[in-house]
Amino acid sequence: MPHKVSLSRLKLTDFRNYAAAALDLDGRHAVLTGDNGAGKTNLMEAVSLLSPGRGLRRAAYGDITRVGAAGGFSIFAALDGMEGEVEIGTGIETGEETTARRLRINGTQAKTADELTDHLRLLWLTPAMDGLFTGASSDRRRFLDRLVLSLDPAHGRRASDFERAMRSRNKLLDEGRFDPSWLAGIEEQMASLGIAMALARQEMLGLLTRLIEETRETSPFPSASLQLSGFMDGQFTRPSVDLEDEYAAMLSESRYRDAGAGRTLDGPHRADLIVHHREKAMEAERCSTGEQKALLVGLVLAHARLVGNLTGHAPILLLDEIAAHLDEGRRAALFDLIDGLGGQAFMTGTDRAMFSALGDRAQVFTVADGKIFE
Numbered sequence: 001m002p003h004k005v006s007l008s009r010l011k012l013t014d015f016r017n018y019a020a021a022a023l024d025l026d027g028r029h030a031v032l033t034g035d036n037g038a039g040k041t042n043l044m045e046a047v048s049l050l051s052p053g054r055g056l057r058r059a060a061y062g063d064i065t066r067v068g069a070a071g072g073f074s075i076f077a078a079l080d081g082m083e084g085e086v087e088i089g090t091g092i093e094t095g096e097e098t099t100a101r102r103l104r105i106n107g108t109q110a111k112t113a114d115e116l117t118d119h120l121r122l123l124w125l126t127p128a129m130d131g132l133f134t135g136a137s138s139d140r141r142r143f144l145d146r147l148v149l150s151l152d153p154a155h156g157r158r159a160s161d162f163e164r165a166m167r168s169r170n171k172l173l174d175e176g177r178f179d180p181s182w183l184a185g186i187e188e189q190m191a192s193l194g195i196a197m198a199l200a201r202q203e204m205l206g207l208l209t210r211l212i213e214e215t216r217e218t219s220p221f222p223s224a225s226l227q228l229s230g231f232m233d234g235q236f237t238r239p240s241v242d243l244e245d246e247y248a249a250m251l252s253e254s255r256y257r258d259a260g261a262g263r264t265l266d267g268p269h270r271a272d273l274i275v276h277h278r279e280k281a282m283e284a285e286r287c288s289t290g291e292q293k294a295l296l297v298g299l300v301l302a303h304a305r306l307v308g309n310l311t312g313h314a315p316i317l318l319l320d321e322i323a324a325h326l327d328e329g330r331r332a333a334l335f336d337l338i339d340g341l342g343g344q345a346f347m348t349g350t351d352r353a354m355f356s357a358l359g360d361r362a363q364v365f366t367v368a369d370g371k372i373f374e
């Protein structure tokens with residue numbers, strides 16, 4: 001069983017509908033119940049900001065600050081992390097628009113948010129992700145990259161460096177500055193970053209596919225088959241230098257076409273994650289709403305198991321309204337599966353009774369009007 005990373009305290013100040021609130025946890029799972037609009041998802045969002053990025057709503061930081069607060073918001077968390085006990089503080093100082101948040105780990109200013117991944121890995125599943133298979137490919141790419149990031153924290157840096165290089169290529173082409181050596185330099189950089197990104201995605205999908213295969217017999221969820229499409233399809237068994245050369249050549253040959261289009265038309269930023277329901281041999285987007293949800297839950301939980309196996313530390317799971325549409329038997333099976341992953345899970349729902357099958361495996365909190373009661 002992987003080591004359990006668990007949050008022991010969460011303190012919020014001027015965060016969404018919480019002026020000041022604290023949650024003391026004893027290491028078990030945390031169930032958050034309360035009426036619509038009580039602040040359950042807000043609490044999940046606060047925990048999600050203990051990972052790099054903008055959290056599970058991808059909100060602008062200014063929007064997170066409580067309406068009417070004098071300054072910004074802050075989150076403080078104490079946890080038994082991957083490197084032992086750790087205290088994390090994050091937030092912004094004013095309620096105004098900012099793209100950066102402050103981050104202190106054990107009292108020291110962190111250089112980058114990537115340092116958070118030394119202490120915990122977080123995975124989430126929210127109702128907003130229900131349309132993942134039918135929605136925009138950019139959402140699936142983001143989902144895929146989050147899966148990669150939780151195993152390979154360097155992936156985020158690669159992706160942002162690639163974006164930056166691509167933007168400067170697009171700008172040169174847009175301005176009609178076809179300087180061959182300047183462009184070739186940028187394209188070489190894009191090729192090495194872009195192929196590294198694609199290979200990291202491919203590797204993660206390979207690992208996840210193997211794990212899904214191994215646990216297929218016992219999983220209560222349909223199994224997903226996963227493929228990358230839209231960029232160098234089926235070529236990832238070739239040596240990476242060859243792939244880089246080929247992508248650089250592709251970019252070089254497509255300068256005029258891309259200038260006309262106003263953007264770079266080939267690259268890892270155009271890739272898509274294609275998911276099939278294996279047992280039904282059906283594309284996920286053509287499955288029923290319930291089947292899509294079951295596929296997604298199965299996928300996220302399989303990934304959680306993979307992260308636990310590979311890092312030796314079970315990720316913290318944020319599962320927003322995951323049990324909402326399940327009958328009692330399926331709910332109990334789901335809770336057993338979540339518990340069996342060995343990590344701490346945060347789960348929400350409007351009805352406390354929905355979680356009775358968890359028994360004393362969870363601490364149950366009631367949330368009402370920006371206050372938390374145990």
Ligand SMILES: Nc1ncnc2c1ncn2[C@@H]1O[C@H](COP(=O)(O)OP(=O)(O)OP(=O)(O)O)[C@@H](O)[C@H]1O
Nearest residue numbers: 016017036037038039040041042063064065066067
């Ligand atoms: N910046 C903010 N300042 C104050 N209140 C906010 C802010 N942002 C969101 N809220 C409020 O927080 C409330 C709780 O939202 P949250 O999404 O956490 O509810 P919930 O308990 O998950 O509800 P549901 O069961 O409907 O999903 C909402 O009423 C929302 O208007």
